Every structure is written in structure tokens, then in C-alpha cells.
Amino acid sequence: MxxxxxxxxxxxxxxxxxxxxxxxxxxxVGQVKAVDGVSFAxxxxxxxxxxxxxxxxxxxxxxxxxxxxxxxxxxxxFRGQDIFELSHQELRKIRPHLQIIFQDPYSSLxxxxxxxxxxxxxxxxxxxxxxxxxxxYISKIMLACGLQPYYKDRYPHEFSGGQRQRIxxxxxxxxxxxxxxxxxxxxxxxxxxxxxxxNLLSDLQKEFGISYLFISHDLSVVEHISDTVGVxxxxxxxxxxxxxxxxxxxxxxxxxxxxxxxxxxxxxxKLNRIILEGSIPSPANPPAGCxxxxxxxxxxxxxRTVVPKEIDKDGHLVLCHLYDEEVMKEKVxxxxx
Amino acid sequence: MSDNIEKxxxxxxxxxxxxxxxxRAISKENRRITDAIEKQRNRRNVAESxxxxxxxxxxNVVEFDDLKTYFxxxIGVVKAVDGVSFNxxxxxxxxxxxxxxxxxxxxxxxLMQLVQRPQGQIVGGEIRLxxxxxVYDVAKVPSAEMEKIRGNVVSMIFQEPMTSLNPxxxxxxxINEVIVLHNPGVSNEETKRxxxxxxxxxxxxxxxGIYTRYPHELSxxxxxxxxxxxxxxxxxxxxxxxEPTTALDVTIQAQILDLLRTLKDKINASIMLITHDLGxxxxxxxxxxxxxxxxxxxxxxxxxxxxxxSHPYTVGLMASKPxxxxxxDRLYSIPGTVPNPINMPNHCxxxxxxxxxxxxxxxxxxxxxxxxxxxxxxxxxxEDMDNAAKTR
Numbered sequence: 268m269x270x271x272x273x274x275x276x277x278x279x280x281x282x283x284x285x286x287x288x289x290x291x292x293x294x295x296v297g298q299v300k301a302v303d304g305v306s307f308a309x310x311x312x313x314x315x316x317x318x319x320x321x322x323x324x325x326x327x328x329x330x331x332x333x334x335x336x337x338x339x340x341x342x343x344x345f346r347g348q349d350i351f352e353l354s355h356q357e358l359r360k361i362r363p364h365l366q367i368i369f370q371d372p373y374s375s376l377x378x379x380x381x382x383x384x385x386x387x388x389x390x391x392x393x394x395x396x397x398x399x400x401x402x403x404y405i406s407k408i409m410l411a412c413g414l415q416p417y418y419k420d421r422y423p424h425e426f427s428g429g430q431r432q433r434i435x436x437x438x439x440x441x442x443x444x445x446x447x448x449x450x451x452x453x454x455x456x457x458x459x460x461x462x463x464x465x466n467l468l469s470d471l472q473k474e475f476g477i478s479y480l481f482i483s484h485d486l487s488v489v490e491h492i493s494d495t496v497g498v499x500x501x502x503x504x505x506x507x508x509x510x511x512x513x514x515x516x517x518x519x520x521x522x523x524x525x526x527x528x529x530x531x532x533x534x535x536x537k538l539n540r541i542i543l544e545g546s547i548p549s550p551a552n553p554p555a556g557c558x559x560x561x562x563x564x565x566x567x568x569x570x571r572t573v574v575p576k577e578i579d580k581d582g583h584l585v586l587c588h589l590y591d592e593e594v595m596k597e598k599v600x601x602x603x604x
Numbered sequence: 605m606s607d608n609i610e611k612x613x614x615x616x617x618x619x620x621x622x623x624x625x626x627x628r629a630i631s632k633e634n635r636r637i638t639d640a641i642e643k644q645r646n647r648r649n650v651a652e653s654x655x656x657x658x659x660x661x662x663x664n665v666v667e668f669d670d671l672k673t674y675f676x677x678x679i680g681v682v683k684a685v686d687g688v689s690f691n692x693x694x695x696x697x698x699x700x701x702x703x704x705x706x707x708x709x710x711x712x713x714x715l716m717q718l719v720q721r722p723q724g725q726i727v728g729g730e731i732r733l734x735x736x737x738x739v740y741d742v743a744k745v746p747s748a749e750m751e752k753i754r755g756n757v758v759s760m761i762f763q764e765p766m767t768s769l770n771p772x773x774x775x776x777x778x779i780n781e782v783i784v785l786h787n788p789g790v791s792n793e794e795t796k797r798x799x800x801x802x803x804x805x806x807x808x809x810x811x812x813g814i815y816t817r818y819p820h821e822l823s824x825x826x827x828x829x830x831x832x833x834x835x836x837x838x839x840x841x842x843x844x845x846x847e848p849t850t851a852l853d854v855t856i857q858a859q860i861l862d863l864l865r866t867l868k869d870k871i872n873a874s875i876m877l878i879t880h881d882l883g884x885x886x887x888x889x890x891x892x893x894x895x896x897x898x899x900x901x902x903x904x905x906x907x908x909x910x911x912x913x914s915h916p917y918t919v920g921l922m923a924s925k926p927x928x929x930x931x932x933d934r935l936y937s938i939p940g941t942v943p944n945p946i947n948m949p950n951h952c953x954x955x956x957x958x959x960x961x962x963x964x965x966x967x968x969x970x971x972x973x974x975x976x977x978x979x980x981x982x983x984x985x986x987e988d989m990d991n992a993a994k995t996r
Contacts, residue, residue: 458925532883
């Protein structure tokens with residue numbers, strides 16, 4: 268990924284391993300490779316969608332980018348600055364620009380704080396507006412997120428799921444962020460409410476030029492909202508490209524299987540479904556070679572031993588031996604032998 | 605952004621406020637009603653003739669007829685299911701769709717007599733269950749008799765496989781329990797053989813190994829397979845699948861749906877599939893029932909519902925779900941939220957959110973109007989069409 272001026276976030280070869288400890292003294296006996304070399308960039312005002320099954324490391328990527336976890340390796344550049352090199356004070360200054368919306372609006376709001384306080388706490392802390400304009404500012408933000416300002420004195424339990432998610436969005440938006448990690452923001456909501464929240468997120472993006480990292484397992488939502496998409500499997504992005512390109516022409520066998528598994532709301536469509544056997548292997552003990560080879564329908568001997576290289580097809584990156592011309596040539600050759 | 609802002613006035617919201625005195629009065633009244641129903645239920649030696657009935661159509665496994673399940677809460681009566689009627693034909697799949705809180709789960713729990721008593725009560729209507737040689741009205745069957753039916757003739761697959769399996773018992777033991785309970789006198793060897801056989805049927809590769817495992821050792825997809833095995837081991841006539849794949853990933857969802865489809869044909873059971881995912885319904889169901897705020901607003905065959913949705917709510921629901929390879933600039937969103945289930949007004953519940961509401965909608969709750977012999981909607985838009993069909 269070339270250095271570009273308008274990239275808000277750039278992630279280069281990010282790794283995040285969690286130690287597995289056991290025994291009396293907490294000896295480290297292994298590592299869970301939650302994120303194992305992930306690279307992508309997000310442009311200003313654009314959305315990058317990250318899809319994959321549960322346990323593939325999507326959420327860890329989101330949290331590590333915000334330095335909620337300390338990285339194992341790699342770098343995360345925000346406006347060209349590595350956020351892992353910042354001191355505590357510098358990080359504090361940058362924090363308002365990097366925000367997150369969590370999946371579950373029921374557990375991510377403090378039940379003992381009124382809504383105005385939830386949204387306004389960080390605003391006051393970071394001196395976003397002068398104290399005398401504070402109240403007015405909160406009302407403005409709440410209106411932008413479709414909440415009535417008189418809700419300010421209510422507590423989260425008085426709201427429905429969709430409204431709580433609006434509160435979470437307002438809380439993130441109040442700090443004038445440039446970049447928001449949306450970690451499954453609509454998964455816990457009903458379909459009709461989902462549409463409201465998705466529309467709200469895209470409206471806010473248009474109005475304020477915010478960039479999103481949109482993490483979801485719902486492919487149809489990701490397709491709708493994203494400009495570029497990365498498909499993750501066991502800690503690596505196996506396919507990366509523009510949304511249009513990935514959805515119209517999926518290359519990686521995993522992406523193909525994932526897309527074919529989406530139920531289509533039309534009973535006349537006969538599905539040509541690729542059903543994957545088994546489930547995602549444990550990231551504590553990932554398969555050697557290509558991580559997907561245990562479930563892949565096109566598996567070749569080389570997949571079991573050699574990690575595939577990143578193949579670039581006009582900006583559409585795929586991590587698979589099938590598209591590596593050298594490997595395919597060799598395979599034909601060994602096949603003849 | 606204007607359509608996103610819910611226009612709720614403060615006064616409207618405050619109208620739900622109750623004083624302690626009012627709340628006490630409601631509780632007292634509720635207790636009087638539920639005590640009377642409980643007393644009726646808890647009689648000993650109820651004659652079988654009291655709860656046997658006749659099917660309208662013997663081809664159906666279950667007929668819900670004007671079912672009413674209410675919850676008597678301290679802030680008022682919640683009509684969770686309010687006059688729901690539909691049939692589940694033999695060997696077919698009926699999909700029940702709706703948003704959370706629309707009463708789809710309560711409908712299925714009523715059939716299993718698993719509604720939380722004494723607050724939750726079936727206060728009206730019939731649920732006719734076809735047992736082959738006789739027909740029971742589940743709403744009146746005494747608890748002791750119901751234990752023989754539940755899990756045997758009708759079984760259920762729940763949403764969360766982890767919370768539905770007991771974490772301290774081995775998988776095999778939990779399935780054995782079902783067999784022993786419904787087949788008294790069966791030998792231990794025979795029980796184990798049948799358990800392993802059913803684990804094999806649901807596509808668990810190492811059935812003997814899984815037999816001695818505990819639920820936490822299995823993945824989500826495997827646990828759901830175990831749940832399905834447990835539901836199928838008694839050869840039920842009807843399987844209720846309550847959001848069976850909501851907690852699973854798409855790839856695992858595809859496996860489980862595929863499994864359910866093949867197994868249904870194998871044992872010739874009917875499935876009542878409850879979900880909010882329209883895609884899953886389209887793939888699985890023969891008939892679809894759309895629920896909103898405790899009532900059926902539209903029903904028909906899957907083809908009719910998906911190709912020509914009629915009720916504005918169904919139309920909105922379809923349009924608000926983004927679909928892969930269907931490019932829209934902006935998602936349609938149904939304005940507003942589901943109404944408060946307490947003290948529902950006597951007009952169409954969807955009126956305030958409906959883009960096609962007209963003056964007729966101010967009248968009382970619309971009846972069921974037929975668009976075709978199998979397709980009906982509870983909406984005044986189709987009143988003329990229904991009348992025309994009747995006079996013809």
C-alpha cells in the first residue's frame with residue numbers, strides 16, 4: 268500500500284499475539300495469534316469493511332488500532348504518526364480523533380449515568396467546546412444523531428436498542444473524531460432499526476467526513492456501507508480490494524464460500540452453495556501453510572506447507588496459491604512427473 | 605436526516621407513568637385473574653374428553669386458532685399474542701417472521717406450554733395438536749399429560765446452544781435422558797446405541813467420541829447439531845426451531861440449514877421456523893407468517909410473500925434489509941419504533957409508521973383480507989380486493 272496523503276489510518280503488518288499462561292507461576296506455554304500480519308489503509312471520508320467469521324480476529328484489529336491493546340509487531344499510522352510511539356500525553360491529545368462504537372448497546376452504556384452525561388463527559392474532559400457552550404453542543408450532537416435533546420436527563424434503561432446505539436454514536440461523534448471503529452454496530456438490532464442506524468452512519472460520514480473501520484459478519488451490510496473490503500480468516504486478510512470488485516468477482520476460495528452461504532431473500536433463487544466442512548481452527552494452533560487449507564475445496568499439496576504470497580491483481584489483493592502463476596506452473600510440472 | 609428523527613412529544617412518553625397506588629391496584633386485579641385461571645388448570649384428574657378436540661383439516665399437524673397469550677404485569681396487561689391463527693401442514697415448513705417483541709417466540713412457547721406462569725397465561729383460543737390417533741387442545745391439556753407430549757411429539761431447538769445444554773453433563777448423557785424419559789423400560793445399551801445413531805445422523809463425524817464430551821469442548825456449530833440431535837431423537841411430528849442459526853456464522857448457518865432440510869425429509873416432520881432473517885425464511889419455508897405486535901399481519905406461501913409482499917410493513921421490512929449485489933444509495937427505513945405493548949389502541953398498530961396510511965386506517969383494527977386463496981393481509985388497502993373476491 269503506497270503512502271498517500273489522504274490516508275487517515277494506515278496499518279502495516281500488524282500482529283497481536285495473546286500469551287496462553289498456565290501453571291502456578293503463569294508460565295507462557297503458547298500464543299494465540301489473534302492478528303497475524305494485517306495491512307490496510309483507510310482514506311479520509313471512506314469506509315473500510317472487515318468481514319469474517321467469529322474468532323477470526325476482526326475485533327482485535329479494531330481494538331489494537333486504537334491502542335486499547337499493545338501491539339506485538341507492526342505499525343499503525345494515524346496522520347502518518349505511529350500511535351504506538353506516542354507518549355501518554357500525546358496519546359491523550361490524539362484520543363478524541365479516534366473513537367469506537369461497540370456491538371452491544373446494552374452493556375456499553377453506564378446504567379448509572381444520564382444520557383447527557385454519557386455524551387458530555389469526554390467533551391468536558393477534552394475541552395472540545397468552552398464550558399458555557401457545553402449544553403448547547405450536546406443538544407446539537409443529539410439532534411444530529413436523531414435523539415431529542417430532552418432525553419438528556421434520562422438513563423439508558425429507558426431507551427430501546429436502536430436509541431441506545433444512537434447514544435453510543437452520539438458519544439463517539441461528540442469528540443469530532445476523524446476515524447471511528449464500528450465494531451458490529453448493528454448486529455444486536457432488528458432489521459428495521461438496522462436500516463435506520465446504517466443510514467445515520469452514512470449521513471454523518473457525508474456531513475463530517477469521518478472515516479470508518481466497519482467490522483461485521485453480515486456481508487450484505489458491509490457491501491452496502493463500505494468502499495473497500497478486507498476478508499479475514501484466522502488473523503490474516505485473505506482478500507482485499509474495492510467492494511465492487513470483491514463482491515462481483517471474489518477470488519479466494521474462502522470468500523467464495525462465504526458469499527455463497529448468504530441466504531437470499533427470494534424463494535425462486537436456487538442456490539449453488541459451497542458448504543464449508545467443519546469450523547474455523549483454533550488460532551492457538553493454526554494450520555501450517557495456508558491457514559485455510561483444512562477447509563478449502565481446491566486444496567493442493569503446496570497449500571499444506573507453504574504460506575501463500577500476496578498476489579496483486581489490479582489492486583485486488585488475494586492470498587492464495589491458485590493465483591500465484593509461479594506455483595501453478597510448477598504444479599503442472601510436478602503433476603506431469 | 606429528517607426522517608431519522610423520531611417525532612415523539614414528551615407528553616406522549618410520560619403517559620405510561622403509574623402511581624404506586626395504581627400499580628398496586630393493577631397487581632391485585634392481575635392476581636385475581638391469574639389465580640382463577642391457575643385454579644382451573646390445577647384440578648386433579650381432568651377427564652381426557654375435556655381437552656380432546658377435532659382438527660379442522662386432518663392434514664395439519666398443528667392448528668392455531670385465535671390464540672391469545674397475555675402477560676399480566678404490574679404495569680398492565682401485555683397482549684403478547686393477540687388472536688393468532690395459522691396452520692402447520694404435515695411435512696411442510698412454516699416460517700414465522702417478525703421483529704423482537706412481536707410475539708413469535710411466545711406463540712411457539714404457548715404450543716409447548718412453556719409460557720412463564722402464572723403471569724403469562726393462554727386466555728383464549730385453541731391450539732389443536734394432531735397426535736395421529738387423537739387430537740389435543742394444548743391450551744387445556746394438564747401439565748402432567750403435557751410432559752408426555754413436550755420433547756416427544758413436539759420438540760424444540762433453541763437459539764443459544766451453549767445456554768440450552770447443561771454444562772455439567774456429558775453430551776451422551778443429555779441425549780440419553782430424552783430417550784429414557786419418553787421410552788420407559790428401554791435398556792441402557794439400546795439407549796446408547798440410539799444416541800450414537802442420532803449423533804451420526806446429524807453429521808457429527810466422531811459420534812462415539814462426542815458421546816463422552818462436555819458442551820464447552822464443542823464449537824457453536826457442533827453444539828447446535830447436538831441440540832438438533834436431541835430434538836430429533838424421539839421422532840417428533842413437529843420441530844419448533846426458534847432462531848436456530850442466529851448465534852452462528854454464515855458458513856455454519858449454511859451447514860445447519862442444509863442439515864435441517866435433509867433431516868426433515870428423512871423423518872417426515874414439520875418445521876415451525878421462527879426467525880427475523882428473511883433470507884433464512886426464503887430458503888427454508890413453504891409458508892410464511894409475518895407478525896407485528898402480537899398479531900399476524902400477513903401470511904401466504906413463500907412465493908407470494910417474497911414476490912408480492914402486500915402489507916406495508918412486510919414491504920418495508922424487505923426493503924430495509926441490504927441484499928448482496930443489489931445496489932441502493934440509501935436503505936429504506938421504517939420510521940419510528942414498535943409501539944408500546946401495553947394498552948394497545950384499537951386501530952391498526954402499524955398506522956403511525958405506515959407510508960400508505962389513509963383515513964380508513966383510523967377505524968378499528970383491520971380484519972384479514974384475502975388477496976388470493978392462500979395469501980392474506982390485515983390491511984385496509986386490500987379490503988376492496990377481498991370484497992371483490994367474495995362477490996365473484
